[in-house]
Amino acid sequence: MMRYHPLTILYRIYQLIKNSLILGILLFVVKRNSDFWLFEYGRYLFVAGVLLRLIYIVVSWFVETYEWDDRTFQLKKGLFVKHTSTIPFSKIQNVTRHTTLFHKLFGLTSLTFETAMDGDDDAITFQVVSNQHAAFLLELVNIEESHMSKLDEKESEKESEQTQQEQEVNEAENKVETDLVTHFEPTNLDLLKASFTSLSFLAIIPIVTGLYDIIGPLLPDSDHYQGVFYQIINSRWLIIMLSVVGVVIAIIIGIIRTFSRYGKYRISSSATHIYIERGLLDETHFAIEKQKIQGLEIEQTLLKRIFGLAEVKLISSANTQAEDYVVSVNSLYPFLPINRAYQLMEELLPDYYVEESMNRLTKISLYMKLLKPSWFWIVVTAGLFYFKPTIFQIDAAWWLLSLLLLLIVIMNRILDYLHTKYLISEDQLQWWHGGLTSRMFITKRRRVIEISYSQSILQRFFKLASISTMNRSIPARIETINDVPLDFAKTFQHWYLQRQKDTTYQQNG
Amino acid sequence: MNELEHRLSSKFPKARIISETIGNIIGLIVLAVLFWLDYYFGWPIWANWILIAVLLFAVAGTIWSFIEPHYLYRSWRYQISNEYLQLSYGVINKEWVTVPMSKIQSVSTSQGPIMRVYQLRSIKVETMGSSHVIPALEEQVALELRAKIAELAKLKEVDE
Incomplete structure (x- = not known):
């Protein structure tokens, strides 16, 4: 004891x-x-x-x-x-x-x-x-x-x-039982890129306001320094200088933050485990058995897509939403160049292979996506119509806002149509979807614990369907892609019904 | 794809309509009491609007509850094999579900008072991440199915 x-x-x-x-x-x-x-x-x-x-x-x-x-x-x-x-x-x-x-x-x-x-x-x-x-x-x-x-x-x-x-x-x-292979360590260039994509230089805003809250009351007389403020306003040069200095400080702070979070980062693996080490001051070592990985996810926000970066996440059955971690523990590295991300996935998990050419949606799916009523937009518009808020003294703000929201909704749907790609191969399933933030999901057939597909009235009319998978996790991980052809949904179900090929049963139940 | 093999008990629509109607009557009585309270205590105008909105939904829901069970009955299919439980159902949104037997963790039957009158039972199947209910089967069929699923679900995959 x-x-x-x-x-x-x-x-x-x-x-x-x-x-x-x-x-x-x-x-x-x-x-x-x-x-x-x-x-x-x-x-x-x-x-x-x-x-x-x-x-x-x-x-x-x-x-x-x-x-x-x-x-x-x-x-x-x-x-x-x-x-x-x-x-x-x-x-x-x-x-x-x-x-x-x-x-x-x-x-x-x-x-x-x-x-x-x-x-x-x-x-x-x-x-x-x-x-x-x-x-x-x-x-x-x-x-x-x-x-x-x-x-x-x-x-x-x-x-x-x-x-x-x-x-x-x-x-x-089997041969390399205990040999550790290092797969990834970020270079300084990677880190620089990361500090811009993560928008971490915006961190200066809360820092400055926080400082002001603390220092503000200590400052002697506000009249006194209003004078200084007017002098600053009056001199154009000073303003330019100050804003340049401000921007430089912001960028430096952003870089320091990124380096302390993502610098000294190492992804390595042995035959059975994957290891992730990170952090300069707060060190975290994370180890997961390859056998326990249920699937993989690649996530690209709009900004990361522009820079060609992506985040790879491991889906495991444990509950990894731990409270006090800055970076979610199951994330491999949030700023990987996309090709490097694919490569890393294949290196770490030789079972998995990333196929670049996948099926795309047809035009019919686009019509479907555009025709589908957006309940979110309807509710917000109804709210705006009722309250008619005036923003920046613009009386017409309510319908401008509604229009703006509609545009965003439509853009998101068109992007979703463009991003959606899917493929099922021998024992593996792989798909991309999502609008502004797009995500790739990849898993093995034997890791999927349940599937379903569904059709709404509109989807029935267009002969389309939505398909979902469920993987072990806490809570269970459900992944869905919408508006694929009905035939593919049936192929998908058929593929899943062949599941016994990949699984073996325990001797004693 | 071919339709799945089995259907619900043909008594399902009747039993469902009766139990839903009882629920709806209780709901409408509560609503009537609220309207009376509104009238009696002179609640603010927005409360009035909310009550009217709720009433509209309740009336629509009541009408729907008379139509839906027939269509739901027609849409419901299930099938079990040694490896899989398959379900398909839905009136407005149609749903097809496939669950491997080895992932089923528990199976149970239950029977409410109205279902007892009609000698029906529902079956609930739970997995690690979801639960599915087959709403109404003849008592004998339900008990047999439960026993069969329990037997088949005993096999566990090595993976876990």
Whole structure:
């Protein structure tokens, strides 16, 4: 039976301070003279809450324990109601090692094992753990996973029957058991591009307004500096100079932000796992077993499309919407050149192959997309008609806004028509869709847990259909493309009904 | 593609209309009470408008609830094989669903008071990400189907 690292207490207190700081300042500094009941009682509540939490943090450290055997973790917690949960190693989907500044200070790290289970106990988190112990825990889980892979071999053999090439790949995989291959590290040029596409230079706006909020009240006399302001306005040169300096500062801040987030980024893989390391100050190490990846997604926002960049995301069955990560953990790298993205996908997951030429929609689909009523536009227009808001003193603003919205809706639909491409091959499904932001989805037939296709009245008239797939994730991942020919929907269903080809059943149910 | 094999019980439209009508009557009574309260306490004018809008929807919904069950019955088909459960249904939007047996996690039947009168049962199938209901089958058919799905769903794929 093991307790968590004693510094967990300190870490939680640090988190408590971090989270309650703003509220504390509001209650005791900014509004210290306010008699408003909310602040009056809020202060008592705040103190009571913080004290209770402090007691809880200390006591819970004594109560929360964990232990392990060959196959499972057992976690115990609960002050009044004892709670024990058992989590088998085989259910662990991915591992994240997050080293914040706090951890660096003490030479420690944190470790999260995410599982595909639903509910509160879906992850095993070691908020503070020594590096050796972290390595030990990783080892513990990994050893079990290599046991697992023996079980899976049957399946991969079955897969590789299809092409010899795949068989070779499998053999190659078996040979390089532990060799790490680095696939991607961003160059400075990549990072520069990224800092412009991410619009991170706009970050200066909240920073400046934030600074003004803090400094503003401290500045002595507003009349006094209104004079300065007028002088600035009057001199054209000063304005030009100031705005140039402002822009340069904004760009520099944007670049620094991008470098600290995406600099020192490495994507590597072994035969069984994919590893992503990132961050200068806050380090994150993320590992996921290839076997557990349900599909892939490439996302291009309008701006990224202009720059030829894309973001690749892994779809895994674990719940990866963790709270305090700046970059979503399942994202490979948000600013990959599109060809590099395809290449990386194939390198990391040899099962997957990206086909460049895909089926496109016919003109009929375009008519369908344009004819479909936009409920969103109708509701907004009705609202605008009723309230008739005046914006910038323009009386006609309501129908101008409505018209603008209509144009955006139409443009989005035309773009969606242009972007939609689809292909099903042997055991793989791949499609692009989306308007302003377009997305590619790619998955294997055996990873799809349910399919459906549907037809609205209008689609029936045009002989079109919408098709959907569902993949394991939390919540279940549903992907849809609209207005494909009905024949393709039927082919799609037929293809799915051949699913047994790719799957093998467990011996004992 | 060929139509799927099985249909719902032919008693489905009748049972559905009765249960929906009961629901609608209760809804309309509640609405009538609200109108009376509006009149009695002199609620503001916008409350009036909302009530009228709700009334319009309720009336339209009531009319629809008399028409829909027949068409829904005609559209509903299901079929099971050793590997898949297939469903197709829908009046305005038509839907075709394919679920692999190995992904089904639970199957249950249930019976409300009106369905008991007609000796019908509904079947609910749940997977990791969705749930599907076959709304009305003859009691015997439903129990057999449940047993069969439960048997077939026992097989699990290696993948998980």
